[in-house]
Amino acid sequence: MSGTFLRLAGAAAVAAQAVLAPVPCVAAPAPQRSVSQLLTDLQQLYRQTEQATETYNATAEKLQRQRARVSRLDGQLARARLALQDSRADAGRLARQQYQSSTGLGPYVRLLLARDPQHALDEGHVIGELARERARTVSRLTVTEQQKDALARAARKALDTQLALADRQKKQRDHVRSRLGDVERLLASLTSGQLAAIARLEQQGVARAQQRLTTSGALGDRPASPAGDRAVRYAMAQLGKPYAWGAQGPSAYDCSGLTSRAWEHAGTPIPRTSQEQWQRLTRVPLKQLRPGDLVVYFPEATHVAMYVGHGRVVQAPRPGERVRISPLASYPVLGAVRPDAPAPRAR
Template identity: 50%
Template structure:
């Protein structure tokens, strides 16, 4: 059963017949369907970009933490080296000799417990310690520079994340306006719109099958692909939710990434990342568990389920479902493992 926009339009209109119609300029079902598709694609793309930024933010924060710890360790080593240098200098001043720690005596080839009063050896020890301090000072400067650069990069990423949030919220606002418009449709108008979308999907599916692009469509899944698809089929009927990765709700790439993680394969979190980073395959080689990527901006994804169907979390107001593979314009396909 196709659970796209069409699946909910009639119920939405019937539920709102008693409400006053939204103040919107009348438009035909073709124009309304085009606007709906554009908004849903934009929303998917904006959410995908937001999720991608979140991934980068997590990585950048981890890098800042790593470099900060490295800087702290370097400073600890530097403080220890400076204390030792101070003890060496004080020992030379008081007695003209140096009492070295056992580890340094071994490094210099001296017998444990032997007092080192030779001026040449003492000078060599102090010079070596000064060189060690210089090395640690240089390391501290490098670590400090890296930590500063990481913090600056994190600040830039956080600014980008805020911008992505604003973009996403603006599209949500437009979707709210469109929902109000849909609520003002009569049952007959909603039925016309639903029928138009179903007809478009049926036509796209017929064209895809007639083209022979799917080949014989009888290829078995890989063991990992079968595990991923089997797990995903268990999520049928769960609702779509922004940025959700389960277990109670999913967005499109949250479903695919979680499915493949259950198969023991880690893949990018977003549909755009999946398209960019996973090996691409022709549609003629699709097998169950592979990922089908949609739209020119790779803003939607589903798991191929065989029989020219795709399992996916379509968009707001829908559930995880099986649809014809041509439910959206197909960009291509990738195989995680």
């Protein structure tokens, strides 16, 4: 952890020293904050950043689905327009035929004047069938017109939704960048001694939380399923790759990008974000944990890691860090979910 803080702050600290050259008038120093207060501030900023990242990821997923829907509707609308052209052509052909064969005499008059009434009746049957065909053509034309209009309205609405999602995604991206800037500014304001003290304090807190978890008997360690084993092996192969918000690999990951990609590789696609993983996957008690299960953190479910056994998880922790193995209690645990749990039986 100390290496992380030092890496994040390094470049910013150099720039800060260049800017803070001696000047004739020096402002009064700000009140000194304790190490514990600084750690609290940093943890809060990281949490806000990850929450903003997961919100951005959720919108990105919706935008991707919406783009697919717009494309599908555009295809359906194009086919409906072609069908409408065919229906109009059929209606026009029948209208011309009716005009060309019109005699001005009704069917009953033609029957009375016919020399061969039976022939006239047979001819009337054919004429009746042609009339029914005309009716079907007109009905088909009407239905196709309605379908085309409905698809055109749906396509316009879907495109409007896509544009709204794209605008929301841009605002959320800017919010993530703003949160990251807050983290960087705070780190750049700290000395190397403060950074080291913050890292030690955080490590001590994690060690205590991990000790409480392991001695409470609440943590289990069951064998992995075949799919869980594949997911773990994929996640472990990503060790050392950098955290990047919104990333799903293969060169970088955010927290849920790592877990969703690992389970996709294992043959079990799961939701993209940590919130959706918590909401939609089967929850399991920590006592029943097995490798491949996902551990979700914070009350808002804004962070997720993958259990690998023996009280450890593999995770993409936060900006400035790399995919690594960590104690399960690195953050406040909300609960755990199992991506390959069998679907509940219908009653």
